[in-house]
Amino acid sequence: MMISESQHEKYLTHFTNGMFSAYADTTKNKGGAEQGFRPHELLEAALACCMNMSLRMHAEKLSISLSEVNVHVSLNRDDPEQPTFEYGVSFGKAFSPEEKQKLLTALECSSVRSTLSKPLAFKLVNATENL
Known part of the structure; x- marks a missing residue:
């Protein structure tokens, strides 16, 4: 929380x-x-950090050595009806196309991306006045 x-x-x-x-x-x-x-930057940060961690966890499971991973995320709000998270990743070294594809699948499976991809709801559970 x-x-x-x-x-x-x-x-x-x-x-x-x-x-x-x-x-x-x-x-x-x-x-x-x-x-x-800015608040929208925090949304971008949450997704970028989760994708970065997910990618490194996935690489570890596949026994693929990663020296460096950079994930950048930007929230494009040009279309107010469909805001879009745009992202990219860079590695500290080159990989074979097969290894690269295996690594990139982790980005699609990150937990924050999964959460943000679902319909969201908002529920007020507490509103108090400190008098």
Whole structure:
């Protein structure tokens, strides 16, 4: 679970899972100060990190040595009715076409991609006032 807490700055938000924390903010043209990740960047980060980990786990199972993996993800919102996560991957070395294809299948199976590919629902479970 993540908890976000408003800060004194206009839209700056601190978020934490209880062990690690960071800040989110919005762009200056939307009234923010750009002092943290934009919320959509956090969606991109979640997918990129999960794909990176999934790829490395898959490589380990296949006994394929990976020295370096970089996954980049961008959320294209040009079509408001169908936002699209666009992604790419680069490796620190060359692989045979067969090895590369085996590795790339892991990207399609990452748990965050699987979750984001399903219809999502939102449910308010608590709203309190601290008076």
